[in-house]
Amino acid sequence: MKMLINGEFIDKEDKQNILNPFNGEVVDTVPIGDLGDAKYAIDSANLAKKSICDMSAKEVSNALYEACCELEEKSKKIAKLISLEVGKPYKHAIVEMQRSVETLKLSAEEAKRIYGESVPLDVAGSTDDKFYGFTKKIPLGVVGSITPFNFPVNLALHKIAPALAAKNTIVMKPSMEAPLSALKLAEILNNHFPKGVINAVTGYGSEIGDALVTSPDVDKISFTGSVATGLFISSRARGKKLTLELGGNDPLLVLEDANIQEAVKAAVSGAFSNSGQVCIGVKRIILDNKIADEFIDLFIKETKKLKIGNPLDKDTDLGPVIDENAAINIEESVNNAIKDGADLLYGGKRDNCFFEPTILDNVNMSMDLVANETFGPIAPLIRVNGVDEAIKVANDTQYGLQAGVFTENVNNALRCADEIVAGAVLINKASSFRADNMPFGGFKSSGMGKEGIKYAVEDMCKTKLIAFRQL
Ligand code: NAD
Numbered sequence: 001m002k003m004l005i006n007g008e009f010i011d012k013e014d015k016q017n018i019l020n021p022f023n024g025e026v027v028d029t030v031p032i033g034d035l036g037d038a039k040y041a042i043d044s045a046n047l048a049k050k051s052i053c054d055m056s057a058k059e060v061s062n063a064l065y066e067a068c069c070e071l072e073e074k075s076k077k078i079a080k081l082i083s084l085e086v087g088k089p090y091k092h093a094i095v096e097m098q099r100s101v102e103t104l105k106l107s108a109e110e111a112k113r114i115y116g117e118s119v120p121l122d123v124a125g126s127t128d129d130k131f132y133g134f135t136k137k138i139p140l141g142v143v144g145s146i147t148p149f150n151f152p153v154n155l156a157l158h159k160i161a162p163a164l165a166a167k168n169t170i171v172m173k174p175s176m177e178a179p180l181s182a183l184k185l186a187e188i189l190n191n192h193f194p195k196g197v198i199n200a201v202t203g204y205g206s207e208i209g210d211a212l213v214t215s216p217d218v219d220k221i222s223f224t225g226s227v228a229t230g231l232f233i234s235s236r237a238r239g240k241k242l243t244l245e246l247g248g249n250d251p252l253l254v255l256e257d258a259n260i261q262e263a264v265k266a267a268v269s270g271a272f273s274n275s276g277q278v279c280i281g282v283k284r285i286i287l288d289n290k291i292a293d294e295f296i297d298l299f300i301k302e303t304k305k306l307k308i309g310n311p312l313d314k315d316t317d318l319g320p321v322i323d324e325n326a327a328i329n330i331e332e333s334v335n336n337a338i339k340d341g342a343d344l345l346y347g348g349k350r351d352n353c354f355f356e357p358t359i360l361d362n363v364n365m366s367m368d369l370v371a372n373e374t375f376g377p378i379a380p381l382i383r384v385n386g387v388d389e390a391i392k393v394a395n396d397t398q399y400g401l402q403a404g405v406f407t408e409n410v411n412n413a414l415r416c417a418d419e420i421v422a423g424a425v426l427i428n429k430a431s432s433f434r435a436d437n438m439p440f441g442g443f444k445s446s447g448m449g450k451e452g453i454k455y456a457v458e459d460m461c462k463t464k465l466i467a468f469r470q471l
Contacts, residue, residue, distance in 0.1 A: 003031050003202050004186045006044035007195025018180055021087035021320040021353040022311055030179050033203035038211035041199035045142040045169040046217055048196030052167045057112055060167060063192040064108035070188045072101045078181050083311040085178040086149060087319040088274055090312050100154045103436045106453040107161035114166060121467055130470035137461040139167040141219035144212035148225045149177035149322055150277045156182050159222040162456035171199045173208045177322055213237050227445050243449035243459055245441055247373040248401030250431035251394040252282045253416060255387055256290040258406035264298045266404060267379060270430030272306060272357045275321050276377040280402045280431050284370050286382050286390050300346050303357050320353035321376055330355050330376035337369040365396045387412050391419045400443035402431035
């Protein structure tokens with residue numbers, strides 16, 4: 001596939017193979033863009049600012065609706081591409097596509113709801129004038145979108161669609177591990193907006209990503225990815241407006257008064273979906289000792305039902321992780337935890353890029369497996385006594401993306417909602433839930449700013465005050 005700059009599809013001699021992690025086959029190639037390409041894309045996005053600003057809100061909304069229809073029409077093909085490049089089971093890739101269509105539709109609607117407000121300027125003691133003010137929400141200009149491999153279409157859309165709704169232009173840099181479906185998305189959006197409004201440059205993060213982050217001609221960076229890259233970007237962005245959606249280490253608290261069957265269902269899908277490569281995946285299961293054994297028996301039984309295999313098979317639950325290095329890192333973390341005293345209850349083995357769904361008991365927060373984010377199909381169990389200790393362990397982390405709590409006691413639910421430090425606390429639901437309209441974004445090292453269409457649109461605008469004095 002090719003890059004998209006200023007409405008043209010551009011190839012390069014230098015290319016990267018995009019490999020299918022299931023069998024190592026080349027799915028396609030993409031050009032390795034360089035600094036010249038990044039500059040061309042940034043210049044094109046700057047030149048295109050007038051063309052999108054000249055569109056009415058209705059025209060922008062219609063263009064987003066039309067793009068949404070085209071995306072829906074091509075959903076199955078793009079879902080297949082996601083499966084091939086990421087190794088995501090097709091049944092989950094199709095859900096990503098349904099959500100992507102929803103994200104675009106919500107953005108088309110939000111494009112018609114960008115309001116300013118009237119401001120009472122006659123509160124100033126320094127004047128008796130009749131003075132009226134109102135605000136206008138105006139676009140930021142050029143938005144740089146930098147995204148990870150795990151939800152290559154919907155996470156890109158969470159930046160691009162609200163940015164377009166607010167009449168910004170875009171330079172997107174998809175992950176080099178999964179650029180194909182994102183390039184398809186760029187192509188579709190480009191069919192409905194003037195040339196140069198959407199640009200997509202493939203290449204290395206340290207080169208193309210850094211060029212966007214450091215360019216004075218890019219007005220905002222919206223980044224989703226790891227904490228390490230996010231912190232590096234914020235050190236390079238020198239005062240530029242940033243949204244950072246970073247890693248997570250989300251807990252699932254199962255308290256003594258939980259509905260165990262429901263908690264087990266949440267644990268299985270939260271910990272193992274997309275082979276655990278989900279920022280809001282369940283990464284620590286905090287179990288009250290009173291119900292731990294009952295929970296574990298059922299959890300192992302349900303985990304055994306998961307089908308590992310070819311992502312394109314319709315009934316596959318778990319595919320490979322993104323590449324062999326990632327699988328080796330997971331293996332090391334699991335083996336280290338076992339050396340440090342964790343008990344392996346299920347799984348634990350690697351086969352090339354595959355890692356079995358793995359359950360470890362008697363894990364504690366000093367183990368690297370849970371002190372840091374492990375991006376794999378691992379369910380570490382941490383045993384506690386009572387709600388106080390459960391909340392303490394939940395908060396004993398640098399991360400704070402989302403948290404799930406299973407309890408049928410309203411007081412425990414309210415305490416967890418108040419005291420767990422995270423961007424969202426979900427009662428009787430796993431942390432892995434996200435509706436595309438909800439405010440989304442972590443606390444602590446998990447990020448800065450909010451996505452979710454209405455909230456992202458606000459962040460894609462600047463506020464201008466206009467004042468009138470009556471003479
Ligand atoms: P990553 O940080 O390695 O890469 C993310 C993007 O940053 C890629 O496009 C990469 O090319 C680019 N990049 C790398 N170095 C850069 C630099 N110096 N300057 C600018 N850009 C650079 O992340 P990943 O491995 O692709 O994804 C997994 C991580 O993403 C996990 O930590 C996961 O939790 C996180 N994530 C967070 C969310 C969220 O919404 N909070 C969602 C999905 C994934």
